[in-house]
Amino acid sequence: xxxxxxxxxxxxxxxxxxxxxxxxxxxxxxxxxxxxxxxxxxxxxxxxxxxxxxxxxxxxxxxxxxxxxxxxxxxxxxxxxxxxxxxxxxxxxxxxxxxxxxxxxxxxxxxxxxxxxxxxxxxxxxxxxxxxxxxxxxxxxxxxxxxxxxxxxxxxxxxxxxxxxxxxxxxxxxxxxxxxxxxxxxxxxxxxxxxxxxxxxxxxxxxxxxxxxxxxxxxxxxxxxxxxxxxxxxxxxxxxxxxxxxxxxxxxxxxxxxxxxxxxxxxxxxxxxxxxxxxxxxxxxxxxxxxxxxxxxxxxxxxxxxxxxxxxxxxxxxxxxxxxxxxxxxxxxxxxxxxxxxxxxxxxxxxxxxxxxxxxxxxxxxxxxxxxxxxxxxxxxxxxxxxxxxxxxxxxxxxxxxxxxxxxxxxxxxxxxxxxxxxxxxxxxx
Amino acid sequence: xxxxxxxxxxxxxxxxxxxxxxxxxxxxxxxxxxxxxxxxxxxxxxxxxxxxxxxxxxxxxxxxxxxxxxxxxxxxxxxxxxxxxxxxxxxxxxxxxxxxxxxxxxxxxxxxxxxxxxxxxxxxxxxxxxxxxxxxxxxxxxxxxxxxxxxxxxxxxxxxxxxxxxxxxxxxxxxxxxxxxxxxxxxxxxxxxxxxxxxxxxxxxxxxxxxxxxxxxxxxxxxxxxxxxxxxxxxxxxxxxxxxxxxxxxxxxxxxxxxxxxxxxxxxxxxxxxxxxxxxxxxxxxxxxxxxxxxxxxxxxxxxxx
Ligand SMILES: [Zn+2]
Numbered sequence: 001x002x003x004x005x006x007x008x009x010x011x012x013x014x015x016x017x018x019x020x021x022x023x024x025x026x027x028x029x030x031x032x033x034x035x036x037x038x039x040x041x042x043x044x045x046x047x048x049x050x051x052x053x054x055x056x057x058x059x060x061x062x063x064x065x066x067x068x069x070x071x072x073x074x075x076x077x078x079x080x081x082x083x084x085x086x087x088x089x090x091x092x093x094x095x096x097x098x099x100x101x102x103x104x105x106x107x108x109x110x111x112x113x114x115x116x117x118x119x120x121x122x123x124x125x126x127x128x129x130x131x132x133x134x135x136x137x138x139x140x141x142x143x144x145x146x147x148x149x150x151x152x153x154x155x156x157x158x159x160x161x162x163x164x165x166x167x168x169x170x171x172x173x174x175x176x177x178x179x180x181x182x183x184x185x186x187x188x189x190x191x192x193x194x195x196x197x198x199x200x201x202x203x204x205x206x207x208x209x210x211x212x213x214x215x216x217x218x219x220x221x222x223x224x225x226x227x228x229x230x231x232x233x234x235x236x237x238x239x240x241x242x243x244x245x246x247x248x249x250x251x252x253x254x255x256x257x258x259x260x261x262x263x264x265x266x267x268x269x270x271x272x273x274x275x276x277x278x279x280x281x282x283x284x285x286x287x288x289x290x291x292x293x294x295x296x297x298x299x300x301x302x303x304x305x306x307x308x309x310x311x312x313x314x315x316x317x318x319x320x321x322x323x324x325x326x327x328x329x330x331x332x333x334x335x336x337x338x339x340x341x342x343x344x345x346x347x348x349x350x351x352x353x354x355x356x357x358x359x360x361x362x363x364x365x366x367x368x369x370x371x372x373x374x375x376x377x378x379x380x381x382x383x384x385x386x387x388x389x390x391x392x393x394x395x396x397x398x399x400x401x402x403x404x405x406x407x408x409x410x411x412x413x414x415x416x417x418x419x420x421x422x423x424x425x426x427x428x429x430x
Numbered sequence: 431x432x433x434x435x436x437x438x439x440x441x442x443x444x445x446x447x448x449x450x451x452x453x454x455x456x457x458x459x460x461x462x463x464x465x466x467x468x469x470x471x472x473x474x475x476x477x478x479x480x481x482x483x484x485x486x487x488x489x490x491x492x493x494x495x496x497x498x499x500x501x502x503x504x505x506x507x508x509x510x511x512x513x514x515x516x517x518x519x520x521x522x523x524x525x526x527x528x529x530x531x532x533x534x535x536x537x538x539x540x541x542x543x544x545x546x547x548x549x550x551x552x553x554x555x556x557x558x559x560x561x562x563x564x565x566x567x568x569x570x571x572x573x574x575x576x577x578x579x580x581x582x583x584x585x586x587x588x589x590x591x592x593x594x595x596x597x598x599x600x601x602x603x604x605x606x607x608x609x610x611x612x613x614x615x616x617x618x619x620x621x622x623x624x625x626x627x628x629x630x631x632x633x634x635x636x637x638x639x640x641x642x643x644x645x646x647x648x649x650x651x652x653x654x655x656x657x658x659x660x661x662x663x664x665x666x667x668x669x670x671x672x673x674x675x676x677x678x679x680x681x682x683x684x685x686x687x688x689x690x691x692x693x694x695x696x697x698x699x700x701x702x703x704x705x706x707x708x709x710x711x712x713x714x715x716x717x718x719x720x721x722x723x724x725x726x727x728x729x730x731x732x733x734x735x736x
Contacts, residue, residue, distance in 0.1 A: 194626055195626060195627055196626070196627035196630050198625075198626070199602075199625040199626060199627055199628055199630075199631075200442070200602075200631075201542055201543065201564060202542035202543075202561065202562050202563040202564025202565065202599060202602060203542050203543070203562070203564070204563075205626070271546065272542075272543030272546050272547055313519060313521075316519070316521050316551075317519055317520060317521070317547075318520060318539065318541035318543065318544050318547060319541060319542065319543045319547070320540075320541040320542065320543075320562065321541060
C-alpha cells in the first residue's frame with residue numbers, strides 16, 4: 001500500500017532534514033521519497049493532507065510501567081502500546097517491576113510476544129538484580145541476548161553500593177546502562193517532598209537528599225567502573241547540578257526527567273489529591289527551575305513519562321495509603337510542547353533529541369532515519385492546537401492523572417511505524 | 431453570623447471572626463455545663479457519627495458527650511486504619527455510613543488529609559478530630575479557650591509549644607489558631623522534633639527550655655510519644671527529661687508565673703515533673719470540661735448551618 005503525507009514540515013536533525021511544505025511518500029511501510037511529488041508519483045496513493053503539521057522521527061519513551069505480567073487490570077502490553085500510539089510514541093521501554101519481575105529471558109519473551117505486531121516497538125528493561133531484591137545481579141548476559149536494553153531495580157535504588165558496583169561492571173560488557181531510581185532507602189518511605197508544604201500538610205516527608213545521595217553514589221561508581229549510569233526521573237536541584245558536573249568531568253552519566261517534574265511543584269498536593277503523589281515526589285520551585293536549566297544546557301538528555309498506571313480504587317484512598325505514580329504517555333507530548341516549546345525553553349529540534357534520538361541512543365536502539373528505503377517511523381505533531389486533556393478519552397487502562405482538564409498547546413496527531421499508521425483514533429495497516 | 435466554612439478540617443486559613451465566634455459560643459455552652467440539667471435541645475433530630483480509625487478514648491468521649499448534651503443522636507464507629515489493603519476502603523465505609531442519613535461526621539484517622547478526603551466523597555459536615563500529624567483543631571480551640579479564660583484575651587500573649595512539634599497535630603493547629611488571634615507563638619524542643627521550615631509559619635524556634643519559660647506567658651506542653659517511632663528522635667527519655675522536661679526547679683529559677691497547658695495524658699517525669707504535673711491537676715480537669723464546651727460550640731455552629 002502507498003500513502004502520502006501531504007503538505008508537511010519534515011524535521012529530522014539526525015538525517016539533517018528540515019523541509020517546509022514537503023511531502024513523504026511511504027510504500028509498504030518504507031520511505032520512498034521526501035519532497036515534491038509528481039502527479040504520477042501520487043497515482044494510486046492514499047493521501048493525507050496534513051496542512052503544515054510537523055513530521056518528526058517517532059518519539060520514544062524510555063520509562064514506562066506496563067504492569068504485565070501481574071497487574072493486567074491496570075495496564076497490559078496491548079493497552080500500554082495503544083496509549084503510547086495515542087500519545088504520539090512509536091517506541092517505549094518498559095520497566096521490570098512487574099510480578100514476576102523481568103529478571104529472566106522467559107518474561108522478556110512473554111512481553112515481546114504480547115507486543116508483537118503492534119505499531120509501537122516495545123523494548124525491555126531488565127531487573128538489575130534477581131527479583132529486584134538487591135542481593136544478586138540478574139542474569140544480564142541471558143537477558144541481553146533476549147533483547148533487554150538496560151537494567152534497573154526501578155521502584156527502588158539498587159540496594160547496596162557493592163551490588164551497584166557489580167551491576168555496572170557486568171553490564172559494561174554489553175554496553176547497556178544501569179538505570180537508577182535514585183532514593184536512599186533509609187530516608188525513603190514518606191508521602192511527599194520534605195519542605196514547608198509537608199510541614200503544613202502533616203504528611204510524612206521524603207527529603208531531597210534521599211535522591212541526591214544515590215545520584216552521587218551512581219556518579220562516583222560510574223567513574224570508578226567505567227559503566228553507564230542513567231538517572232531515572234531526576235527531580236532535585238542538587239541532582240541536576242551533580243549530573244552537570246559529572247558530564248563536564250567526562251563521566252558516563254545520562255539523565256531523564258518527567259513532564260510532571262518540570263511542570264508541577266508540591267503546591268498541588270494541598271488538596272491531598274492522590275494523583276499528585278508520585279516517587280520521586282513533586283519538588284519545589286527551585287528544583288523545577290534547575291531542571292529547566294538542565295534541559296536547556298543538555299544536562300538532562302531525555303524526557304520520559306514514568307507512566308505508572310494504578311486502578312481507581314487504589315488511588316481513591318487516604319493520601320498516605322495511595323500508591324505512587326501517574327500515567328503519562330498521553331499527556332507527555334502536550335506538556336512538553338506547552339511548557340518547553342511554547343515557553344521557548346527548547347526548540348523543536350532539541351525536543352526531538354530529548355524525546356526521540358537521545359533515549360534510543362542511551363539504550364543503543366537505532367534511531368529513525370528519514371531516508372529512502374528506511375522504515376517509516378515517525379510522529380506527526382500539531383504544534384499549535386489548543387486542546388483540553390480528557391482522561392476519559394485515554395487509551396490507557398488506568399486514569400490516574402493530575403492533568404485532567406488541563407488546557408495544553410500542541411499535541412501528537414498521529415504516528416507511523418511497523419507498516420501501521422495511527423491517525424484519527426484509528427489503526428490503519430499501510 | 432454563621433461560620434464561613436461548613437466543615438472544620440483544621441485551623442489553617444480559618445478567619446479570626448470564625449475563631450472568635452467559636453470561642454464566644456463556647457462560653458455560652460460552658461454555662462450550660464454548670465447547670466443542673468446540662469442538656470439543650472439544639473441538635474435534636476441530628477445524627478452525628480464519630481468515625482474513629484485510631485484509638486482515642488478521651489477525644490471520642492468528649493465529642494460524644496458534646497453531641498448528647500446538644501440532644502443529637504450519636505453513633506460510634508471504630509476501626510483500625512493500620513492496614514491499607516485489607517477489607518473495605520474508606521470510601522466504601524463512608525458511603526455505607528452516609529446511607530444511614532447522617533448529618534455530621536467527626537473523624538479521627540492516622541493519615542493526614544483524611545477529613546479533607548471525606549469532603550470529596552460525602553455531603554455531611556466533617557469535623558476533624560485529629561488527622562495524622564496534621565491538625566487537631568478542636569484541641570487547639572480548647573487550648574485557646576483555656577488561655578483566654580485565664581488572661582481574658584489572646585492578642586499579644588506569648589505562647590510556646592514545647593515538645594515533639596514535628597509529630598504533633600496539636601502543635602500545627604495551635605500555631606495556626608494562635609497566630610490568627612494575634613498571639614506570638616514559638617516552639618521549643620529537640621531540633622530533630624522541630625519540623626523543617628517551621629519559621630515560615632511565623633514562629634520562633636527555641637532550643638533552650640529555660641529561655642522558653644522566661645520569654646513566654648503560656649507553655650503548651652505536648653505529650654511525648656514514648657511508644658511510637660517518635661522515640662527515635664531523641665537519645666533517651668532521661669536526656670529528654672533533663673534538657674526539655676519542665677520541673678518546679680526550672681519554674682522557680684525563672685521566677686515567674688507561667689500558665690502551663692497539657693493535652694493529657696501526662697508522662698510524669700518526662701515532659702513534666704511529678705510535682706509540676708500535680709500542680710496542674712485543676713487546670714487539666716478544667717480543660718476537659720472546656721473540651722466538651724468547645725466541641726458543643728463547633729457541633730452547634732456547623733449543625734445549624736444546614
Ligand atoms: Zn522510579
